[in-house]
Amino acid sequence: MEKKPMLSVAEALNLILAAARQVDEFDTLPTLQANGRILATSQASGLDVPPMDNSQMDGYAVRATDCAGASASKPARLKVAQRIPAGHVGQPLQPGTAARIFTGAMIPDGADAVVMQEQCELHKEADGDWVTVSHAPVSGEWIRRRGEDIRAGSTILEAGTRLRAQELGLAASVGLATLPVMRRLRVAVFFTGDELAMPGETLKPGAIYNSNRFLLRGLLENLGCAITDYGIVPDSLQATRDTLREAAAGHDLIITSGGVSVGEEDHVKPAVEAEGRLNMWQIAMKPGKPLAFGEVDRRNDASGELGGKANGKAAAFFLGLPGNPVSSFITFLLFVRPFILRLQGVADVAPKAYAMRADFNWPKADRRNEFLRVKRNDAGGLDLFPNQGSAVLTSTVWSDGLVDNPPGQTIAAGDTVRFIPFADLLY
Numbered sequence: 001m002e003k004k005p006m007l008s009v010a011e012a013l014n015l016i017l018a019a020a021r022q023v024d025e026f027d028t029l030p031t032l033q034a035n036g037r038i039l040a041t042s043q044a045s046g047l048d049v050p051p052m053d054n055s056q057m058d059g060y061a062v063r064a065t066d067c068a069g070a071s072a073s074k075p076a077r078l079k080v081a082q083r084i085p086a087g088h089v090g091q092p093l094q095p096g097t098a099a100r101i102f103t104g105a106m107i108p109d110g111a112d113a114v115v116m117q118e119q120c121e122l123h124k125e126a127d128g129d130w131v132t133v134s135h136a137p138v139s140g141e142w143i144r145r146r147g148e149d150i151r152a153g154s155t156i157l158e159a160g161t162r163l164r165a166q167e168l169g170l171a172a173s174v175g176l177a178t179l180p181v182m183r184r185l186r187v188a189v190f191f192t193g194d195e196l197a198m199p200g201e202t203l204k205p206g207a208i209y210n211s212n213r214f215l216l217r218g219l220l221e222n223l224g225c226a227i228t229d230y231g232i233v234p235d236s237l238q239a240t241r242d243t244l245r246e247a248a249a250g251h252d253l254i255i256t257s258g259g260v261s262v263g264e265e266d267h268v269k270p271a272v273e274a275e276g277r278l279n280m281w282q283i284a285m286k287p288g289k290p291l292a293f294g295e296v297d298r299r300n301d302a303s304g305e306l307g308g309k310a311n312g313k314a315a316a317f318f319l320g321l322p323g324n325p326v327s328s329f330i331t332f333l334l335f336v337r338p339f340i341l342r343l344q345g346v347a348d349v350a351p352k353a354y355a356m357r358a359d360f361n362w363p364k365a366d367r368r369n370e371f372l373r374v375k376r377n378d379a380g381g382l383d384l385f386p387n388q389g390s391a392v393l394t395s396t397v398w399s400d401g402l403v404d405n406p407p408g409q410t411i412a413a414g415d416t417v418r419f420i421p422f423a424d425l426l427y
Contacts, residue, residue: 006284009334009369015279016293016335017349019317020342023252025183031171034163036224036427037181038344043157045174048147053107054086056142060120060131061090061099061111064139072134080122080129084108098131107143114142150174160345162427182344187220188247188254188316189213190230192240192268193323198232211325211393212257219332220255222427223340240271248275248296248316252343255336258323268320272296276315284407286368287327287390291335292320317343324390330371330402333425353404356419360384362411369407373399374419382419 007015026040055061062078070076081097084090086104093099093110101107101114119135150156156170157163163171163179171179196210197203210232220227228251233243247254256268269292272278278294295315319336321328338349359381362372373395374382382403385395401421403411411417 004282006282006289006368009283009285012281012283012291013335013338013350015281016319016339017342019293020339022345023182023185023343026180027183028178028180031168031176031179034171034179034181035165035168037163037179037184038224038341038346039157039159039161039163039167040180040182040345042155042159043171043176043179044155045150045152047150047174048152049150049173050144050146050148052146054144055101055103055105055107055114056144057114057116058102059114059116059118059142060133061093061101061107061114062133062137063093063095063111064113064137064141066096066098067113067115067133067136070133070136075121075132075134076136077130077132080131082108098133100129100131112139112143113137116142160347162341162346184224184226185253185340185343186228186251187225187340188228188230188251189216189220190233190243190247190254190256192233192235192256192258194235196232212321212323212328215325215329215393216255216257216321216332219329219337219426220340223337225340235267237267237271237274240267241275244271244275244296244318245299248298251316253317253319253340254296256318256320257328258321268292272318272320276318278318280320284368285330285334286366286370287324288322288331288334288371289327289368290320290322291331292318294318322390325393326373326390326396329393329396333422334371337425351420352424353418353420355416357381358384358403358411358415358417359413360411361413362405365408365410367407370403370405371420372403372405374401374403375399376401382417 066078067076078096078098080100082090083100084105085102089106090099090108093108099108099111115133115135115137121132123130156174157167161167191210191213195207197207199209217227217229230243230247233239269278269280272294276294276296278292280292282289283291296318297315321331341349359377360383372388373385375398377383385398387395401419404418404420
């Protein structure tokens with residue numbers, strides 16, 4: 001049988017994203033509780049921001065013409081007629097007078113400039129307070145105009161935006177007390193391998209601790225998913241099929257770690273094929289060569305026949321990741337994360353990359369696309385973790401990003417490389 005060529009990273013990602021079907025349910029949450037969620041519909045402002053002309057400084061609101069020609073040697077002298085703190089409305093400003101005003105306070109009618117208090121001197125006299133102004137302001141000086149930030153009716157947040165603190169602050173600034181957000185994606189996870197043990201258990205000969213369970217759950221929690229963890233599934237075809245069937249019933253996506261190769265004890269591939277459909281790809285990347293993508297059919301609980309549905313769809317998506325922890329970590333960041341975001345309606349899901357200087361040598365080119373664990377240094381370059389093995393989890397903790405090194409490419413110190421920071425991926 002002719003061996004199929006490996007897919008490039010871009011080809012595999014495009015195939016996965018092309019299959020994504022956005023969930024069509026959303027929740028309405030208080031804005032205070034919407035952090036990290038995906039906005040379901042675009043939001044417009046119902047008011048101007050700021051809603052009135054206001055002062056950018058503590059100082060004095062004046063008529064610019066009353067201070068024309070003012071200087072340190074020849075200051076203008078004005079009667080202080082009123083005091084306007086933020087949140088209060090002043091009286092119309094009369095010619096020859098000034099209003100003591102504070103940052104954020106509404107500019108009174110008649111005033112057209114604010115002079116900062118450092119350019120003014122207050123004098124308490126028998127007939128009241130007077131101020132001398134040693135600066136000649138221009139009309140509009142130190143005034144934030146109504147609608148300067150946001151105009152009523154303008155869109156402030158687009159559908160598909162992942163809401164961060166700054167988006168929540170923006171929504172609150174126009175009075176949005178609630179926001180429509182995509183419901184949390186329901187994700188089932190399980191892990192295959194009789195060799196796996198949980199931390200706290202005594203390791204038997206040949207056993208290893210299940211680090212991927214903690215790794216993948218943490219990554220899914222960062223994306224706001226609702227997770228069902230089926231734990232460690234025994235290395236048997238029937239156990240794997242039973243877990244897939246149960247997981248498909250109430251979830252949008254099933255993720256597994258391990259068992260996606262073609263060995264006698266790798267049961268995930270035949271189990272998914274028996275319960276649905278599977279594309280199993282060899283991707284020209286290192287680490288993370290094997291990746292399985294497909295669907296698991298939903299069945300009616302009583303009869304076991306096809307026909308069960310969730311969110312109007314008759315199958316749950318399936319993604320099988322490699323078992324080596326670094327491979328699992330990197331394939332999650334490059335494939336699973338974009339897929340989850342696309343299911344929730346996010347358009348721009350591609351990892352962001354930046355040109356940076358390599359302060360290391362990588363003299364041996366590989367025919368695959370390599371993803372090297374690196375860390376930024378104080379000189380503005382990138383240092384390389386010395387052991388790039390696919391099981392070396394310490395490399396993911398030490399590093400703060402990946403170098404996306406094309407196939408057949410060597411790297412010499414001083415070369416410009418493509419750097420993908422974890423900061424853009426781990427949320």
